[in-house]
Amino acid sequence: MALLEVEGLSKRFGGLQAVRDLSLAVGDREIVALIGPNGAGKTTVFALISGFLAPDAGEVRFRGRSILGCPPHEICARGVVRTFQLMRPFPRLSVVRNVMIGALGRHADMRTAEARARAVLEEVDLAAKAEQPAASLTLTERKRLELARALATEPVLLLLDEVMAGLTAIETERIVELVRAINRRGVAILLIEHVMRAVMSLSERIIVLNYGERIAEGPPAAIANDPRVIEAYLGEEYVGAAQG
Amino acid sequence: MRWAGLVGVLVLLALPPFLDSYVTTIFIFIFFYGFLGQAWNLVGGYAGQLSLGHAAFVGIGAYTAAMLSMKAGVTPWLGMFAGGALAAVLGAAIGYLGFRFRLRGFYFVLLTVAFAEVCRIVALNTEAIGGALGLYITFTGNPRQFQFQDNRSYYYIALALMLGATGIVTLIERRRFGAYLTAIREDETACEALGVNAFKYKLLAMIVSSFLTGIGGTFYAFYLFSLQPNTVFGIPLSVEIIIRPIIGGAGTVLGPILGSFILSPLAELSRFYFAKAGWSGAHLMVYGVLLIGVVLFVPQGAYPYLRRLFAGRPKA
Numbered sequence: 001m002a003l004l005e006v007e008g009l010s011k012r013f014g015g016l017q018a019v020r021d022l023s024l025a026v027g028d029r030e031i032v033a034l035i036g037p038n039g040a041g042k043t044t045v046f047a048l049i050s051g052f053l054a055p056d057a058g059e060v061r062f063r064g065r066s067i068l069g070c071p072p073h074e075i076c077a078r079g080v081v082r083t084f085q086l087m088r089p090f091p092r093l094s095v096v097r098n099v100m101i102g103a104l105g106r107h108a109d110m111r112t113a114e115a116r117a118r119a120v121l122e123e124v125d126l127a128a129k130a131e132q133p134a135a136s137l138t139l140t141e142r143k144r145l146e147l148a149r150a151l152a153t154e155p156v157l158l159l160l161d162e163v164m165a166g167l168t169a170i171e172t173e174r175i176v177e178l179v180r181a182i183n184r185r186g187v188a189i190l191l192i193e194h195v196m197r198a199v200m201s202l203s204e205r206i207i208v209l210n211y212g213e214r215i216a217e218g219p220p221a222a223i224a225n226d227p228r229v230i231e232a233y234l235g236e237e238y239v240g241a242a243q244g
Numbered sequence: 245m246r247w248a249g250l251v252g253v254l255v256l257l258a259l260p261p262f263l264d265s266y267v268t269t270i271f272i273f274i275f276f277y278g279f280l281g282q283a284w285n286l287v288g289g290y291a292g293q294l295s296l297g298h299a300a301f302v303g304i305g306a307y308t309a310a311m312l313s314m315k316a317g318v319t320p321w322l323g324m325f326a327g328g329a330l331a332a333v334l335g336a337a338i339g340y341l342g343f344r345f346r347l348r349g350f351y352f353v354l355l356t357v358a359f360a361e362v363c364r365i366v367a368l369n370t371e372a373i374g375g376a377l378g379l380y381i382t383f384t385g386n387p388r389q390f391q392f393q394d395n396r397s398y399y400y401i402a403l404a405l406m407l408g409a410t411g412i413v414t415l416i417e418r419r420r421f422g423a424y425l426t427a428i429r430e431d432e433t434a435c436e437a438l439g440v441n442a443f444k445y446k447l448l449a450m451i452v453s454s455f456l457t458g459i460g461g462t463f464y465a466f467y468l469f470s471l472q473p474n475t476v477f478g479i480p481l482s483v484e485i486i487i488r489p490i491i492g493g494a495g496t497v498l499g500p501i502l503g504s505f506i507l508s509p510l511a512e513l514s515r516f517y518f519a520k521a522g523w524s525g526a527h528l529m530v531y532g533v534l535l536i537g538v539v540l541f542v543p544q545g546a547y548p549y550l551r552r553l554f555a556g557r558p559k560a
Contacts, residue, residue, distance in 0.1 A: 050437065076439035084437070090430035101427045104420045105439035113420075153439050 292429025297356030305461020335454025493545025
């Protein structure tokens with residue numbers, strides 16, 4: 001039994017079929033990437049899994065139990081946490097307080113939660129900024145804060161929505177290392193990412209979405225040479241070139 | 245900081261013998277509005293849910309304790325808790341509707357105003373509780389009936405209310421409950437994603453806040469000895485309640501108190517002198533100017549501003 005099982009998931013916004021009959025699974029301790037062109041429905045899938053949106057059809061199971069219809073905070077309590085592509089820090093709260101909000105769900109005591117939060121900040125290299133208001137952080141630091149808060153909830157499955165977008169190559173490398181370290185501790189990861197180098201080096205398996213449908217799935221090497229993927233990403237005229 | 249607070253409390257405790265009756269009255273209003281502001285602060289300041297209908301809780305508390313005392317002979321010392329409980333029930337109902345249906349910003353403001361207005365109109369048209377004339381409490385000077393010959397007794401009760409509410413808010417601020425409230429104010433969606441049941445904590449804040457405000461209603465009734473629907477349930481009272489914490493610093497423990505120390509004497513004096521000059525109501529213009537000044541120059545309120553000024557470093 002996979003850790004996360006999604007079956008026949010569909011979601012329509014008015015005239016737009018954002019997700020169509022999507023099935024996917026994430027195994028224990030696995031790193032899976034969800035890629036696809038802009039508007040393919042990736043973030044919608046995250047919102048559906050994490051309880052922020054209700055699907056029109058389909059089933060989402062975590063550890064064999066349905067989490068469909070659970071509110072987001074309950075899904076988080078069960079061990080599935082998401083980050084937001086457009087980061088949502090608590091701007092006027094300090095960085096450490098931001099992370100504590102995540103930790104307090106597991107540790108109701110403020111001191112324990114703070115100790116946990118500081119340990120996580122150490123891990124993501126933000127300890128030096130702990131006392132600053134989150135609003136003062138740079139883009140990279142905000143991405144790390146987003147990650148730190150999610151980590152502080154002690155997840156079993158981490159849904160990362162473009163945590164590398166907009167970063168320099170060196171910063172990206174650093175986040176890749178970080179994600180790998182988190183995974184080694186036993187956290188399964190489903191990530192949405194456009195930075196292909198990161199996707200290829202991190203994931204064991206890649207799922208490709210286009211117009212809300214899964215068009216391909218497989219290990220990185222196979223996906224990189226799949227004509228359907230190249231077509232979706234680059235346009236039809238490149239298909240022949242890639243094969244040739 | 246702790247020492248400054250202790251000295252401040254001791255000074256306030258020792259002050260009454262040196263005050264004349266008029267100044268004592270001004271202090272009573274400072275404490276009373278400081279108390280109401282502190283109760284509102286929990287929901288409006290920490291949780292960031294702008295209630296402009298807190299007068300409803302004052303009114304419910306005031307009418308409950310007054311009716312219990314007048315019709316059933318129940319001492320207001322008990323009646324105040326009954327009033328608080330009824331106010332909390334109304335607060336829970338408003339909170340449930342507002343938070344369950346995710347009303348935010350102006351929509352939540354309108355919901356709270358609407359509830360307070362409904363209370364006012366119901367009270368205006370219910371003869372059993374005095375209708376438009378309201379209730380008049382006969383003065384007996386009996387402390388068991390929450391009535392005192394000496395203004396100083398009210399001084400100490402109002403001070404106790406303000407300090408008690410401040411103590412409660414301090415305790416909440418230092419615990420998970422308070423941490424969650426400030427985070428909900430900043431970004432509710434992010435809170436939900438991080439495992440915070442925002443609905444539950446907002447509702448709890450609303451219940452505690454309306455309970456305390458309802459207790460304040462009892463003080464109001466038995467200090468002024470008369471209640472009218474238009475005053476205890478009216479929007480002007482709701483404005484009085486929220487303007488002090490906003491000017492002093494909403495979402496901080498000392499904000500409502502500082503705001504009340506700034507505004508209550510000002511309101512009292514300007515009301516007095518403007519009325520003397522034949523411009524009654526002009527004190528509202530003073531409020532308006534102050535509010536504009538605060539919004540423009542110290543949007544977080546006076547207390548955070550002063551703290552930065554003296555400490556020289558921002559504390560998060």
